[in-house]
Structures are given as C-alpha cells and as structure tokens.
Amino acid sequence: MQIKIVMYHYVRQIQDSKYPNIKGLEISAFKRQIKWFQQRFNFISAKQILNAIYFNELVPNNSISLTFDDGLKDHYSNVFPILKKEKIQGMFFVSGEPLENQVVLYVHKLQFIIEKCPISKILKELMGFIQDNKSKYDLLDFNEYKKKLSTTDPFDDPETVLIKRILQFGLAMNARKQFIDDLFFKYVTKDEKSFSKELYLSMDDIHEMKEGGMYFGSHAYSHEWLEFTHLKNELEKTIRSYSKINPDKNSWMMAYPSGSYNPTVIDEIKKLGFRAGLIFEQKEAILDKDHAFILNRFDTNDFPQ
Incomplete structure (x- = not known):
C-alpha cells in the first residue's frame, strides 16, 4: 500500500x-x-x-x-x-525543548536571522567568525567547509544552503551556537523567552x-x-x-x-x-x-x- x-x-x-x-x-x-x-x-x-x-x-x-x-x-x-x-x-x-525551557531552537534562530539579514552579510560575518575563532574551537578554513558542505537544494540558493549546513552540523556545536546566538540577539531579539512563547x-x-x-x-x-x-x-x-x-x-x-x-x-x-x-x-x-x-x-x- x-x-x-x-x-x-x-x-x-x-x-x-x-x-x-x-x-x-x-x-x-x-x-x-x-x-x-x-x-x-x-x-x-x-x-x-x-x-x-x-x-x-x-x-x-x-x-x-x-x-x-x-x-x-x-x-x-x-x-x-x-x-x-x-x-x-x-x-x-x-x-x-521549547516546551520545557522556553527557548528558541537553533534551527529557528537561524531562519529568523536569515529573514532579517541579507545572506551576503551573514556569510561575511560567518567567514570572520571562523577566522577569528579557529584556535578556540579548532575550526577549519572557511574554504574547507565550503568544499565539504556545498550542495544544491530545491528551496534555497547555494549560499543559503551552505550557511545552513555549516551552522546546523558543520561547525562544532559550541562554535555554531555562539555564532547563532550572537546574530539572533543582534538582528532578531534579545528577549528569547517571549519570542519562544510567541513561536x-x-x-x-x-x-x-x-x-x-x-x-x-x-x-x-x-x-x-x-x-x-x-x-x-x-x-x-x-x-x-x-x-x-x-x-x-x-x-x-x-x-x-x-x-x-x-x-x-x-x-x-x-x-x-x-x-x-x-x-x-x-x-x-x-x-x-x-x-x-x-x-x-x-x-x-x-x-x-
């Protein structure tokens, strides 16, 4: 069936x-x-x-x-x-997690960052973050992530797909969470609890x-x-x-x-x-x-x- x-x-x-x-x-x-x-x-x-x-x-x-x-x-x-x-x-x-802790899931933080901020700007900030934090988080060069994670998707342009893949699983968890949190608070809201309740x-x-x-x-x-x-x-x-x-x-x-x-x-x-x-x-x-x-x-x- x-x-x-x-x-x-x-x-x-x-x-x-x-x-x-x-x-x-x-x-x-x-x-x-x-x-x-x-x-x-x-x-x-x-x-x-x-x-x-x-x-x-x-x-x-x-x-x-x-x-x-x-x-x-x-x-x-x-x-x-x-x-x-x-x-x-x-x-x-x-x-x-949102039900228990009134947080915003990182997948949604990233979606609302992308909603508020041009992809080119996010990409520039991401490249800078990776360069500045290579030793702290044991990160690769940005071009290595690009080579490893670039792919196509029917719903997003190539740059958006790359950003999502780097920030959903490409970087070490503590690195990607820091980057996403910084941009979410910068471009979307500093009141995560209220945003979670609304979302x-x-x-x-x-x-x-x-x-x-x-x-x-x-x-x-x-x-x-x-x-x-x-x-x-x-x-x-x-x-x-x-x-x-x-x-x-x-x-x-x-x-x-x-x-x-x-x-x-x-x-x-x-x-x-x-x-x-x-x-x-x-x-x-x-x-x-x-x-x-x-x-x-x-x-x-x-x-x-």
Whole structure:
C-alpha cells in the first residue's frame, strides 16, 4: 500500500507581517490546498497508517495524510481550526525543548536571522567568525567547509544552503551556537523567552488539539541532526518530554529533524518503542514493516496552492 504524506512548517499570514521574508505558506493558500486535496484524496489518520503497516489493514485508494513539523503556534492558531472544521486529522510533530525551557531552537534562530539579514552579510560575518575563532574551537578554513558542505537544494540558493549546513552540523556545536546566538540577539531579539512563547505551541494548545482529534508525534528534543548529535543524550531528553505529550506508546512516531537519520538512529528509536519514522523524500510512502521507519513525505510546495 502506498499513500501520500505531506509536510508543512510555517502556515501564517506572511505578506505585510512582521516577518515578510520567512519561508512558509499563507493561510489563504493552505485553505485552497485543503480544498484541492478534498476533491482528489481520502484523508487518513495516524492510527490507520500504523494499522496498515503492522496489521495489513487496507486504506482507501488515493489516501493522504497531512503532517506539521516543529510544534509552531501557527499550527494551533491557523491550522487546527481549519482541520477541525473539515474533520481532518493532522499529525503534529513537536520538539520538546521549547516546551520545557522556553527557548528558541537553533534551527529557528537561524531562519529568523536569515529573514532579517541579507545572506551576503551573514556569510561575511560567518567567514570572520571562523577566522577569528579557529584556535578556540579548532575550526577549519572557511574554504574547507565550503568544499565539504556545498550542495544544491530545491528551496534555497547555494549560499543559503551552505550557511545552513555549516551552522546546523558543520561547525562544532559550541562554535555554531555562539555564532547563532550572537546574530539572533543582534538582528532578531534579545528577549528569547517571549519570542519562544510567541513561536511555539504550549501544553494547553496541545491538549486542546488532542481533544479536537489531532495526533502528536515526536520531532526529537532540540531539533539537532540525529546523524551528527550525541544521540543517546538527545533521545533520553526526547523520551522524557514526548511521553508527557503522548503517553500512548503504541502510537509513537518520529519525524526526523531536518530528515536526518541513519541505521543507528532507526535502531535506537525502535528500542525506545517508536513504531514509525518519517523522512523527507518526495515520493509516496510505502506502508509495510520494511518501510515503517523511512516513510516518505512530500512538501506542501509539491502540490497546487
């Protein structure tokens, strides 16, 4: 059995907003896309996906499921009312750290830095930071990072891709965190706690959404690339936070942050009781045990809006 799974992040009013350069989906476009899906597909739930994988239960032809990553306040304010009205279950994948500590995840700090600051300026500051801190953090020359990490991406220009890869996993963690914090406080805000409260779901939001029929999965704890982080520590924190959000271990699923996984990651989350894992590969998901931890997802931009 194969289904389409669609991935969303920001769903908000972007034009004429405080952050007009953030990459996301306008609410009006989301509404149009839902109508387009309703005319062509059958929405299915998280339970139907797991039952198809583990019990060979059939799903309707042309099945589709909608997933929303990062635990954003957008999902409560702008997505949940629409899905509840249309009787569609959304699958929401939440990182635990903002809920526990009212911080802004580094992936989002970087996104809002890029929203506020030209890429050329960030690149210049990054090159200077690497040069000035080579001995402190045992860093390579910038050109070595460029040679090692440059790649293409359908959603970003090459310079943006390079900056993201250097600052998401290329530099040592303490170096990249210092650089991102410095720029976030410089260009975005010095009040991280208030920004976090505005950006992310609260536990009250989550409880209301669950009561409204929504499913909650895990997006790990701190949204680090699981291939490159201290996996044991990240997963221990993930379980501590996620078990409070979803006590039903039989329904546990993880959307790997930034689509980062490898066989070790899969083995470890299996041991912890997860039943499925979602990746970012733009093709249909195969619902069987062999593919349970590599369920493909399309991006919202792959469909009409």
